[in-house]
Amino acid sequence: MVASTITDEPTRRDFLFIATGAVGVVGAAAAVWPFLSQMSPDATTxxxxxxxxxxxxxxxxxxxxxxxxxxxxxxxxxxxxxxxxxxxxxxxxxxxxxxxxxxxxxxxxxxxxxxxxxxxxxxxxxxxxxxxxxxxxxxxxxxxxxxxxxxxxxxxxxxxxxxxxxxxxxxxx
Missing domain, CATH: 2.102.10.10 (Rieske [2Fe-2S] iron-sulphur domain)
Structure with missing residues (x-):
């Protein structure tokens, strides 16, 4: 018989994957924001x-x-x-x-x-x-x-x- 290692409980590895993804999304948004905001019209315009x-x-x-x-x-x-x-x-x-x-x-x-x-x-x-x-x-x-x-x-x-x-x-x- 083969033992199963699948559990329903979140592990530390799951938390690290989610945290890394969230930091990546926030970093990408912070990098893209200046490029998008420079496309807005100037105040004098x-x-x-x-x-x-x-x-x-x-x-x-x-x-x-x-x-x-x-x-x-x-x-x-x-x-x-x-x-x-x-x-x-x-x-x-x-x-x-x-x-x-x-x-x-x-x-x-x-x-x-x-x-x-x-x-x-x-x-x-x-x-x-x-x-x-x-x-x-x-x-x-x-x-x-x-x-x-x-x-x-x-x-x-x-x-x-x-x-x-x-x-x-x-x-x-």
Whole structure:
């Protein structure tokens, strides 16, 4: 007869195996943690992710430029005449059709990224035949709703994510 050495009781060897495995897992996690944490965005990047702008002092007809994520953003306080002209434009005249209502949910305010969609130049506000934005580099013309009207630009000025935080503040980003 062969004697059996299998017991149901844990032995010292079992404890050493479990303890060694646990120390190995903790050591591996401690070694990997710095590599994972360095992939997180820097504090300055997180700070630039959104900005809050006081729009209470912007007069009707005035365009203010702010910097968001390293890009210029135009905040335009539109006059009733600009709103009426933008809303009266037939979509059939636009190379990149978009209604004024979809681009400016609050009609008084138009907020667009101030980078020409042709080659990335910065347009000039309140210029051109549509009293919107004019890019002097290659002649792209945008209307008061930031929609492309003439020139080589393929699309409208981009609209950043934003929300109004009260009557006099807007948060971009």
């Amino acid at each position: 997180l700070a630039a992710a959104s900005i809050e702008v006081d729009i209470g002092n912007i007069a009707p007809g005035q365009i203010v430029t702010v910097k968001w994520r390293g890009k210029p953003v135009f905040i335009s306080h539109r006059t009733p005449a600009e709103i009426e002209a933008a809303r009266a434009t037939p979509l059939s005249e636009l190379p990149d059709p978009a209604t004024d209502e979809s681009r400016a949910p609050n009609p008084e305010w138009l907020i667009v990224v101030g980078i020409c969609t042709h080659l990335g130049c910065v347009p000039i506000g309140n210029e051109g035949p549509y009293n919107g934005y004019f890019c002097p580099c290659h002649g792209s013309v945008y209307d008061a709703s930031g929609r492309i009207r003439q020139g080589p630009a393929p699309s409208n000025l981009a609209i950043p994510p934003y929300k109004f935080a009260g009557d006099a503040k807007v948060t971009i980003g």
